[in-house]
Amino acid sequence: MKNELLVKMVEEFALNVVKPRAREIDETESFPLDTVKEMAKYGLMGLPFSTEFNGVGADTKAYIDTIRIISKYCATTGTILSAHTSLCSHPINQYGTVPQKEKYLTKLNTGEYLGAFGLTEAGAGTDASRQQTKAVDCGDYYEITGSKIFITNAGYADVYIIFAMTNAELGLKGISAFIIEKDLKGFTIGPKEKKMGIRGSSTCELIFDKVQIPKTQLLGKVGEGFKIAMTTLDGGRIGIAAQAQGIAESAFEKAVSYVKTRTQFGKPIAAFQHTQFVIADLKTQIEAGRLLLYKAVEDKDNNLSYTESAAMAKLFCSRLAVEVADSAIQLMGGYGYIRDYEVERYLRDAKITEIYEGTSEVQRMVIAGKVLRS
Ligand code: CAA
DSSP: OOHHHHHHHHHHHIIIIIHHHHHHHHHHTOOOHHHHHHHHHTTGGGTTSOGGGTOOOOOHHHHHHHHHHHHHHOHHHHHHHHIIIIIIIHHHHHHOOHHHIIIIIHHHHHTSSOEEEEOOBTTBSSSTTOOOOEEEEOSSEEEEEEEEEEEETTTTOSEEEEEEESOGGGGGGGEEEEEEETTOTTEEEOOOOOOSSSTTSOEEEEEEEEEEEEGGGEESSTTOHHHHHHHHHHHHHHHHHHHHHHHHHHHHHHHHHHHHHOEETTEEGGGSHHHHHHHHHHHHHHHHHHHHHHHHHHHHHTTOOOHHHHHHHHHHHHHHHHHHHHHHHHHHHHHHHSGGGSHHHHHHHHHGGGTTTSOHHHHHHHHHHHHHHO
16 A cells, blocks of 8 residues: 555544544553454554564554554554554564564564563662673573563563573673563562553562463564664654654644634734744744654665664653643643643653654764764
8 A cells, every 4th residue: 555545544543543442541550452453454564564463564664653643642552553553563573483473474464463662670770780680591491580571562462572581691682572471370470550650551569470481482583682772763753753743833823723713912822922932932843853764764664773873862852742741731721731622641742752663862972973983
């Protein structure tokens, strides 16, 4: 399908299926499993992967536009789709063997399986190399013990990409990646975290107590786990930038429509120069965000290195989302603070984009590292 047609279809889908559920999902903190099933029917769970494995064969641009549009109407749903695609299906597509792709990617792409990614631990957040979860080589199988925190889609996912130490003496070169199925003996999920935003998404701890997995579940090579995590996050960060961009666009549209109709001192508040200057600055920032986002997309689609452009897009767009949502509330005054008007949700949803898949400080570390090492 051509990109323009896909984007049009996603716009209609988001308006008809995603938008009507957004408020209720936030209020009730309920995981939108029905929406996930609907996304699967439209092929949205396997957009950027080959048709050979039941994917749609779309490019990064189409996938990223989908995340942006879905997040514009419901950031919770955008998070679920982004974690599934960028963080679980993508590493299997990039590093998996053909049998692994046949077993997992084919079902992830149709939405029969939902995916998740487990890197973060209580003592390994920004310093992702300090993995305490261990995978002991027991001959025919690995035995995994440890825990992961803040895992998106936990409890609903069927497949998890998990990172664990196979050789602690080697530091980050001793980390390996594994494909882990739910329902394994010794694998349990902790309670759902109560969050500020993206409240319908599920965020839980994963606990591994001597979980035995066959050696065929190793993803990539032994010791390649850190590299797999970093390259996966490079792609994931473009997805989070798109999510942030979508939230910013939504907040901006709400603010513009409000200032045109809200009358004070005998005229619409859009007639005041202060309002006009705020709107002009926000529009300029949103356009700058779009350019950075699509630069990262272009780099990825052109097989260029996108570590730096993805980090810049995420750094910029996530701040943009927070600032636009905050400004929209300010322009809308008391109404902006009322839950029925939705912009307060955008601010709560936007904040996480500055934190997950690497905080803004991590993005600065990545960008500075690239500049100063070259
Ligand atoms: N691509 C390929 N290789 C990479 C890489 C990349 N993007 N980044 C680093 N590497 C390689 C380096 O080349 C280096 O390899 P060599 O030793 O062979 O040269 C090795 O990895 C170590 O690199 P660094 O010295 O830069 O690593 P570091 O330990 O200093 O870490 C860091 C750098 C940027 C802080 C990194 O640890 C990081 O990104 N931390 C944040 C982790 C993160 O984003 N966590 C979020 C988890 S997911 C989530 O949020 C939950 C969810 O479900 C949504």
